Amino acid sequence: MTGLFISFEGVDGVGKTTQVKRLRRYLRDLGRETVVTREPGGTPLGKAIRRMLLEGVVADPNGGKNAKSVPVDIAARTEALLFAADRAQHVAEVIRPALTRGAVVITDRYIDSSLAYQAGGRELTSYEIRNLSMWATNNLLPDRTYLLDMDPAASHARLRHGEDRMESAGDGFQSRTRQAFLDLAAGDPDRFRVIDAGRSVEEVWETIQADIDALLANAGANAVPADGVSASRVGQASAAKPGPKSGSKPRNRKGGSR
Template sequence: MTENLAAATHRQETAPGLFVCFEGGDGAGKSTQVRLLAEALESRGSSVVVTRQPGGTPLGARIRELVLHGDHVSARAEALLFAADKAHHVDELIRPALERGQVVVTDRYVDSAITYQGTGRELGRDEITALQHWAVGGLLPDLTIVLDVSPEAGRRRRGDVHDRLESEADDFHAAVRRGYLELAARDPERYLVLDATLSVEHLHAAVVDGVARAQDRR
């Protein structure tokens, strides 16, 4: 774990790109804010790579279909499949983009696994954290934006179509929410927690401001 965290610090000091991640419960509005941020950055001349996990590569798309839309997957197998997706995603897409000086904006990253599998599935946050950090070689975002939403509000926003994780009961999603807030509280400089029930415009302005501060810290 120590080596992985050192690797993350080294990347932030040497790689020219910027790595931004959106996290939060299902129905938080991450996709909208990812799109708006990418458009804002591109309008200012940045080269932006928008991706998601799972599913940011052809292999990831197949893993996404298995774990979110396929038949039952045991909890430990689910955690390992998500870790495999991230390992391949980082090697094939994220790290090369950062080395080229691009801005990478991802919808979900390691914190999703830590909260959904470690906390929600009760597999152990420390164990899933170690697995995820090993899978991505210690590569952590410069800024993680958590769109905080209650299980009830998230369910209303999602409507009637649900994948395997979205279909879980509210107590599962409540545990996931607590997991995100606990992670953010441990590292407030790298996290930005926003109330997902605020207007799209208000959230976007706060996101842009947070990204600007992250760029200034580089």
């Protein structure tokens, strides 16, 4: 059975976690092995990186075994490298092994979050962020990416917890990030499905379910390669025309649906 790689993207508060849970339940009811994971933090190493990235703290290097956490100011390029390190471990330890054995992998955030947040929000060069991410993952891209889209002001009102570093970055940052996501989707319509997250949970789910049914039917018609990872998942890291805000857009990969 062919493995399937699905990612959920969008600014915080759009309902990704809710839809990931519904999709996991649906796929398991169909008898498919389903692995649900997230970025950052999908591995033990990733959890440590996640705390640094989202809480902005590290263990006091002078504190010994019982060191307390101390705040740290993370530079934009350092942040991008930490996300890439988390992703490299995530793919090697969780995602590729699951795809090889034919599982459906669902991840809450993946490469596109780096392109949107670091290139769009932080205004780093998207060409560099893309190349870094593709190197970290050995060019692995999802078969399908669901972008749950909503105005950041509305999605922020949904948040039920205190703000992390990314959520507290300001309205301008959030707006740039949302636009970067939309630009990515426009540049890769075969892989992305943009869904209005302002609709009800049930309406959003019905859209996802219909698409997943078609995706599963198509995947079932393809033979399983020796490594369990279809050629259509192998991304082509290349330069693209500069975008209006993020510097450049990723180019569509060659072969198969994405």
